[in-house]
Amino acid sequence: MSDFTHNFWSIYVAGMSLAGILGCLLLLWLTARKKVVSSSDNTTGHVWDEDLTEMNNPMPRWWMWMFVLTIVFSLGYLVFYPGLGNFAGTLGWTQVNEYQDEMKRGEVEIAPVYARFASMSTAQLAGDAPAMAIGERLFMNNCAQCHGSDAHGSKGFPNLTDGDWLHGGSPEKISETIHNGRVGMMPPMVAAVGTPEEVRNVAHYVLSLSGSPHDSVRASLGKPKFAACAACHGMDGKGNQALGAPNLTDDIWLHGWGEAAIVAMVNNGKTNEMPAQAGKLTEPQLAVLTAYVWGKSNKPEVAR
């Protein structure tokens, strides 16, 4: 992939680089040939401010050869590495390759640390102190930004410690969530529910499901309209983990509690996304992370 909009610029940059280097070489060659006249007291004869004389101290010759060496180095560099416009260099070096190589080397380096974990189940891992120390760091670096350092989440970001799972809390499901990420999508349901008054009624019915304070008249009026919601949340409002539809009967409100929050949700819907982690972390790391998250709401198996 080229960063240049036109091939002219590639040639221009390459030409400038080479002209600069060769210009330095020319300058060195000219100065090396030049002889200057110096007086016996080693001054140039220039005197400023009455007694400030300019000495004629030549550069050491090895310094000139060092400069020549840098020119040789730079020309060699431009042959092997990218630097001359579009020319990729004979080694084919790129930053992306370098990054991937380093990541691979890093993975090889840490592999022995994870080797012991390979045969352990999620429950065993969750009870293993060294594994959980790693899990803690992985969580802090990769998950805590959204789910909070204590994994309690916040508005819009699920709490991972309460045993309430949108997509299932088995080790397999947690692993699947971490690997591939999740997209939770609730469509705007206002067309199916009806008028603003009817939407408010449904909101009160939803509040009643979890025993939250509500207007029971509105709730009973809203109940028939809940049929539109039941496709995903179920007739009993207990949700459906296969679809990622939340349980509405517990007192957990991921996107806000109260009539206004529910009305807004029905009117506008919501798309909430958790990004996939599979490419970013290695399989053994993901297994440890799964165990760490699982252990937040389950009793780990402590080896004895």
Next chain:
Amino acid sequence: MNSPGEKPRKVIPIAPVASEPSASHSVASLYEAQKKVYPRSISGFFARWRWAMVFLTQAVFYGLPWLEWGQRQMVLFDLGARRFYIFGLVLYPQDFIYLTGLLIISALSLFLFTAVAGRLWCGFACPQTVYTEIFMWIEHKVEGERSARVRLDNGPWTLEKVWKKSLKQTLWVVISLWTGFTFVGYFVPIRQLGAELMALQGSWQMFWVLFYGFATYGNAGFLREQVCKYMCPYARFQSAMFDKDTLIVTYDETRGEPRGPRIKTVDYKAKGLGDCIDCTLCVQVCPVGIDIRDGLQYECIGCGLCVDACNSVMDKMHYPRGLIRFSTQNAVAKGWGRAEIFRHILRPRVLIYTSVLVALCVGMLASLIVRTPLKVDVVRDRAALSRIVAGGKLENIYRLQIMNATESTHRYRVSATGLDGLELVSESEFEVAAAESRWIPVNLRIPYDSAEPGSHPVHFDIEAVGTNAHVREKSVFLVPR
């Protein structure tokens, strides 16, 4: 041009360059070939001091990495783990201030020594000087004295020359490699490094051993005084710290001139000669190849070898010592004695350097002694400013990085104060392993409506259970509107 009564303008005279080469002019290249310096060996007061400094500095440098402190190397800068072990101290990158302090102390000591006695560092303690001296000693042992070395270099490549040169190079390379190995041994445990290198493992370690070894070989074997003349910035800015009361190597011109050879039995004073017999021994022993009789020069590293050389000649001639000596410009000009020179050492700049230096050393030492071997960073979770939790409470989450700067595992107890009804609901005791740091989530709660909306200062108190190490860190608790 000047109107009457006006001060004449200062004219800066610029003398033109002579256009024709004449007898007093020579034609030179813009690049000067390095003139190899063949210093003659000399013994005496300053030569002995130079060797004492070589042994002192190198005993520390080569010896220190081999000393153990408990289960580990006594001085180890573990860059990979970002822990720096110095005797009983475990320093974290957060202790960077101590390095700053050390560098300021080093710089001030340099200023002080330079103001008092010129380039003491250059002449006696600088690694460039020390390794050059070691390398020259080998050169002297293998190839012989100055004249023999000049003859050998100018002579044809005989078997003897090949043998001597290769022996010298071999010895140089061995010392260089050992120096490189020792240097890397400050950053990688040296015993482990030795085993690794024997097994040809650890490419980075090997690279740095070779790199530092090559630098030693090149600088001490070949570049020598060129480093001081052309590379070292310190050599150039030292002149700013000189004054007329600074001790420097001086040639007593009034006593020495006119110089000239003489017969011991003839009264040289009657012939109008000074004390300098023009034996050029002072030039021959000079490691930077200058003639001190030309006066103070920027190349002079103040090593005093010419003083030793001249004194040995003065002794032979039965003249008083000190034609070349450590003295000050004022002392030479005004004919001061020793007592007067010493009296002028205590001048304002020296007193200021000394007092600042002493204050800094005491301050740094005190802060190291009272240092708490525990560090804590508090970071509020930024994603969720504040959350409402069951029981009508407001919750803020923090991450505490607890850094254990001791070499044993400790339990740490965390508590928080600063707001009415503030409680710490998460676990409050944590274990952190030796020289480890750990991020710990901590939840603080207050009853809803118990504080005004906005930001409230709170304090975390962290104590190491069973010790008196205690740290207090400030943070804020946010109450939403």
